[in-house]
Amino acid sequence: MPLKTVATLEVQRLEILSPDGTVDEKLLPKVSNDLLLEMYRLMFQIRAFDERAIMLQRQGRLGTYPMITGQEATQCVPPLLLRKTDWCVPTYRGGGVYFARGMQMRYALLYWAGDDRGTHFPDGNKDMMFSIPVGTHLTQVAGLAWGEKFKGKGGVAVTYCGDGTSSKGDLHEALTFAGQFKLPVIYVIENNGWAISVPRRRQAASQTLAQKAWGYGVKGLQVDGNDALAVYKAMSEAVSRARKGEGPTLLECETYRMSHHTTADDATRYRDAKEVEAWKKRDPIARLKLFLEKRKLWDAKKEKALAAETVKWIDGEIRAYEETPAPNPLNMFADNYDRAPWHLVEQRMELEELLKFKGGAKILMELPPTEGRFP
Amino acid sequence: MPLKTVATLEVQRLEILSPDGTVDEKLLPKVSNDLLLEMYRLMFQIRAFDERAIMLQRQGRLGTYPMITGQEATQCVPPLLLRKTDWCVPTYRGGGVYFARGMQMRYALLYWAGDDRGTHFPDGNKDMMFSIPVGTHLTQVAGLAWGEKFKGKGGVAVTYCGDGTSSKGDLHEALTFAGQFKLPVIYVIENNGWAISVPRRRQAASQTLAQKAWGYGVKGLQVDGNDALAVYKAMSEAVSRARKGEGPTLLECETYRMSHHTTADDATRYRDAKEVEAWKKRDPIARLKLFLEKRKLWDAKKEKALAAETVKWIDGEIRAYEETPAPNPLNMFADNYDRAPWHLVEQRMELEELLKFKGGAKILMELPPTEGRFP
Amino acid sequence: MSKTMAKPAAVRTLNLVQAVNEALDLAMGADERVMILGEDVGRNGGVFRATDGLWKKYGDDRVVDTPLAEIGIMGSAIGLAVNGMRPVAEIQFDGFMPSVFDQVVCHLGRIRSRSRGQLSVPLVLRAPHGGLIHAPEHHSESPEAYFCHTPGIKVVIPSTPYDAKGLLLAAIEDPDPVVFFEPKLLYRSATGEVPSGRYTVPLGKARLVQEGTDLTIVTWGAMTVTCQKAAEKLKAEDGASVEILDLRTLTPLDLDAVLASTGKTGRVVIAHEAPNTGSWAAELSALIAERNLLRLLAPIQRVGGWDVRMPLFRLEQYYIPDADRVVMAARKALRF
Amino acid sequence: MSKTMAKPAAVRTLNLVQAVNEALDLAMGADERVMILGEDVGRNGGVFRATDGLWKKYGDDRVVDTPLAEIGIMGSAIGLAVNGMRPVAEIQFDGFMPSVFDQVVCHLGRIRSRSRGQLSVPLVLRAPHGGLIHAPEHHSESPEAYFCHTPGIKVVIPSTPYDAKGLLLAAIEDPDPVVFFEPKLLYRSATGEVPSGRYTVPLGKARLVQEGTDLTIVTWGAMTVTCQKAAEKLKAEDGASVEILDLRTLTPLDLDAVLASTGKTGRVVIAHEAPNTGSWAAELSALIAERNLLRLLAPIQRVGGWDVRMPLFRLEQYYIPDADRVVMAARKALRF
């Protein structure tokens, strides 16, 4: 009885559109021109939004904000493969995911401005809030997918986590469940090279993150995450496998965090500027633009029109955000339980007392109306 | 840019000694005859001990007890590769590991009899108590190994977990750390086919558990865990890699839990008797015996002598266990802190009051002496 | 202390684990969304047989043996509940609940409010509770305080078969997450009359175990039985009339019942199994003294586990309060 | 409230995070076994700069940027401590501590006793604590009660730079595990005189912030500063003389100091940031009433966070008690 090989695995990496705009025609997925243009619009607009959000924060008009720039392809493309009724749960950096799901970005601003009303998703969407303790949503999304399996209508669940987050045990248990129960779920590792100041190589010592999938009987694939077409193709195959009940997929999308971790971070303390420069050449938006131009789908005029439309759109979102009246402090007590128990009723009255103590008896009339269900 | 292969992995399985006692001479490790005989003795004796412990429990002379039978090779062989000063942490089922480390088995009996004084290891041994919440020790053993790395004397740490336990996120974080910091640690997955009533195939949907190692840049190997020589060889290579600073290893030792989960369990509720029958043919002790006999190292006379010696030894351990005076209830308060804070001092006095209330003022004199450090 | 009864039903004598089993069976029979997940809950019927027979009856999809991964159990139960199911997740022993704290503290009670009422988590998290069955290490813990301090969830623990069934049915139909502890000492030792049909015992209501005038014992779980023994002794030896309140739901607390009884008697013992410091008994002691200060005739006596880890079982009867300890504490209050 | 001073030393004005940094630096300089591990603690110097400069000074082996895995951080710190090191592990924010509960509850405080004193776990677990810096969700939590209920560990939280340095040095040299909370609101806003050399502030001793005769406020962490503001207002507007006790160590508690002060004044406010129900304030309220019952002139007033999740920062000032809430509570006690 020899030392015998009992299993072999190949980790593959999918790249279709190279940084210079040329494509591997054999691998090119079927995507309509309209959809290509929609991808471009989403990526273009979320980058512009990101830049404005950073400015708002610098001006003191927004709280700590996590930058998206560089990760637009990985964020904006997967939602295009989903139905409204599929579940989609990004990370806290996933503004592009929510945007592609149709969220009004005024809510993202509200959230990062410290307003609980920011978790507002389009009617009928099965979106769930990201989790700030990173990775803790991963097993929950397995549960969401499990629920879809019970419904038996081909619904799927998609979620993201960062390269740093892939070190959390939560991913292990999520993939264990996903593989064991053949759940219709897709885990996207948004490998942007960094977890705050910790580089990818200081997480798992494995060559890729995609290869983790193998430990759970889950299909894994590495994808050039700055290549919108590769992300599209990988995701469409993963979604169709999931819909058909063929099981879960782990996609490692390799992209890059072009900016600081958040507005509270200073990446120059720990990151070489040369690395950032090198990644600039792999920009996902410029790359798709080259492709569109080559196909005569895009030109400077269209770009200008989109830019103008984008400014207007962002202005509108910012206005809507800034005109939102301050929340009523009593909102805190709404929606904690289906029916608030006595102690919350009592505590809410205590808060009313405090407000009166501060602002006089009339204060409760002057506050904005309360929102949410109470008791 | 194609769909390209970025990594290939092969999982290997090591088998040397087949159930009929023939060996693959090419793979045969260098083991002295004395060591072969020592392996056999350990395995033989721990099985006999296991059988007696089960009887004790059935007679009401022991608490719930987890059976070892069938797993002797996986448990008794790895410690033979270790120094006293290497760390070794088995699972709760790992009586064979402790035995091979030189533990007096009266302490194992004490522990399963509900006596806290059962965590008694030979002087100078770096053993740590197993953790009952399974898997929670795995990151701790990474830390123990990290401590050895700081000392720089080639010390290593070895620990076990079950196939069921390999589903816990703890293993993920432990392997992440082990791989990242190239820790001198060996993780042995003691895959005995079952986690109480849940079969191996209902844990990870992967073909092997060994292949999990690749997700962390850790070396992985599947081993026939009922083949003492394969376990020896795999372990000796893993230990020597670790000592030389070449990093961690994950060994999946495939063995079989021949009995119930514990004496509180009834495996006939969920397990096919045919499966157990099939595994009987792969018994680790019978197999090593065949090999020893072929080499003229063992015969019926020696077996009889060992059996007699073993009965005497077990009798002695049981006697020592049963003659151990009951613990003093006040022991509970010892060794909780280096110096007990006031509230433990106060509570200990309360317990003294209670004991007096029950047994009169003289009771404190009649109790066995207290043990441990207080305050 | 009210109850809602669906239809007249045969009354049998069941033990507590049988009552739990019957509640699960009824809930699964009545509502397709109810499913069970956990370790060994399926074919094996649970290590205490709480789910015995259900796997056969409802199949592998609805009674699910999961991998050995508690975060996976808790997290996927949350996802299932958010997505329309009514999962009943089992953690095999109290001592393994810390591995789900992350899900409980960060998510379980927050999802409704974070989503501003759009999502809810109607699940039940079942676990055996407490000591005194000579179980191995980490199998005799009383972690309720950790859960009671966590907003957005409810914490329930019955002490009779009747309540076990009615509270579990109420917990499963509750629109919010309920942590449901089952005193393992009582699984077989507590027997009582249980109607065969469906009924619920409302969450948030204490049970008046016995009326009395001199002293109130507030307690929960298996300690209820210990306190009954103590009350007998106090009656026999001290002629004391003891009132016992079994909280049944720890949070939301039945404060009215607690204040009414302790206000009436003015002397209070709170008895429980957990390490005493920072326990749920602390909250009760605080609330009673804060709200009934002028009615108190003696300092409140808390009787709990010591502030050390639960010892192995040879010493457990010295760790968990027994009737003697309750009696001693009661006498301190009575003779103050 | 004593202190041990090693040698005469220059006194500078530092803020709290500088004091923490200096303590870490001194500890690492004096003892090779001291090492730091956590997320972003190395090259980046920690998200609050608590470990700034230490990676450069002590190298990558002793100031370790770990993978993003809190069980890994906590578990390996336990192993390192058992194996002779003196690890100082950082959890980046209070809100992520639940992921280490499993290690804390099942192991951290149990290893010494499980091994009957053969092994010990001399580590420090540092984490920022509390709210009011407009941080994102899950970054403003006050989870101390979960730790205080867990046997075998100590829980410390300073409120001045002087104490931060002295307590952290004491915690690092303590032979038992210490959970060390750092009020993040005070990292930069609290400044004070700090001697440059090595000194320790003993664990288990409260700090008398100010003496008074009418009312005692017991508090800890950033709330200490709030209570000082409230005391000024009470003095100015009510002529009340308020005594303030900053616990500094939550467990083991300085009960003598608490009972002496509350026994003297007879009127008590306990102020803190955590959800009030089941909080550490409950234990304090219970202990004071149980042991000082006849000295109490008014019901004890607990002022804490509401029993809902910590809201996003626009409302945090309505969640965490401010000076007005403390004043209102004090007046209830004073006017009873």
Ligand SMILES: Cc1ncc(C[n+]2csc(CCOP(=O)(O)OP(=O)(O)O)c2C)c(N)n1
């Ligand atoms: C459990 C947990 N630990 C630590 C943090 C603090 N933290 C916030 S983001 C972050 C890095 C995340 O890195 P990665 O997963 O790669 O996502 P990215 O930020 O790159 O999108 C850390 C450590 C957290 N939010 N949750």
Ligand SMILES: Cc1ncc(C[n+]2csc(CCOP(=O)(O)OP(=O)(O)O)c2C)c(N)n1
């Ligand atoms: C965290 C945790 N969850 C559940 C249990 C209950 N339990 C004890 S042993 C066991 C099965 C363990 O299976 P495996 O890891 O394969 O080890 P084996 O028993 O086969 O040696 C379970 C579920 C536990 N001890 N710890």
Ligand SMILES: [Mg+2]
């Ligand atoms: Mg990242």
Ligand SMILES: [Mg+2]
């Ligand atoms: Mg097993």
